[in-house]
Amino acid sequence: MKNRLQETPSQTAGPYVHIGLLPDIAGIDVKHHGIGGNTGLSGGTPIVITGVVRDGAGEIVKDALLEIWQPGSDGQFGDGHQGFARCHTDFETGEFRFETVKPGPVAWTDGSSQAPHMTLMIFARGINIHLHTRIYFADEADANAADPVLNAITDGRETLLAKLDTSSNNNYRFDVSLQGETETVFFDI
Numbered sequence: 001m002k003n004r005l006q007e008t009p010s011q012t013a014g015p016y017v018h019i020g021l022l023p024d025i026a027g028i029d030v031k032h033h034g035i036g037g038n039t040g041l042s043g044g045t046p047i048v049i050t051g052v053v054r055d056g057a058g059e060i061v062k063d064a065l066l067e068i069w070q071p072g073s074d075g076q077f078g079d080g081h082q083g084f085a086r087c088h089t090d091f092e093t094g095e096f097r098f099e100t101v102k103p104g105p106v107a108w109t110d111g112s113s114q115a116p117h118m119t120l121m122i123f124a125r126g127i128n129i130h131l132h133t134r135i136y137f138a139d140e141a142d143a144n145a146a147d148p149v150l151n152a153i154t155d156g157r158e159t160l161l162a163k164l165d166t167s168s169n170n171n172y173r174f175d176v177s178l179q180g181e182t183e184t185v186f187f188d189i
Contacts, residue, residue: 037101039100040085045131048171049174050095051096052094052096053092054180060089062090062092063124063125064089066088066121066122067086068085068100072101090096103142133160135174157185
């Protein structure tokens with residue numbers, strides 16, 4: 001039994017994560033659908049989601065990587081990589097940006113509907129296993145009030161709401177807090 005292999009310990013997303021997952025920002029010319037923050041979805045209302053990722057001290061994380069996955073405006077998931085996008089936070093400002101369409105409501109297991117939302121995963125240094133959360137939309141108050149997942153959350157529900165930027169059409173702001181008093185709700189998946 002002494003010769004059995006042991007499990008390798010978890011590693012944080014290190015300095016090479018961008019080379020493997022976002023080769024274009026590492027200077028490698030490879031084009032993949034969804035890379036660069038655009039889901040490629042069409043139809044429905046085009047939207048832009050911007051934000052920053054903050055650490056437990058409130059400092060902006062300028063080298064995080066984020067992925068979204070979402071249905072189209074009809075609430076249906078497409079084939080292949082449709083509805084998927086990956087982007088990085090800007091190395092200078094820490095800002096991330098996704099271009100997509102506003103998702104439609106998705107059917108729930110009991111026949112009701114979930115409010116329009118997207119799944120968001122965050123990868124960053126110091127995080128052993130990527131974090132899962134959701135982005136809902138603050139301007140979908142009625143749908144949010146009936147959403148079974150949002151209704152299961154007792155504290156921090158507001159951290160899942162992207163807010164409409166009143167200074168520009170169809171732009172939403174969604175900031176992520178990794179720790180602290182304003183910590184974003186993360187899901188144990």
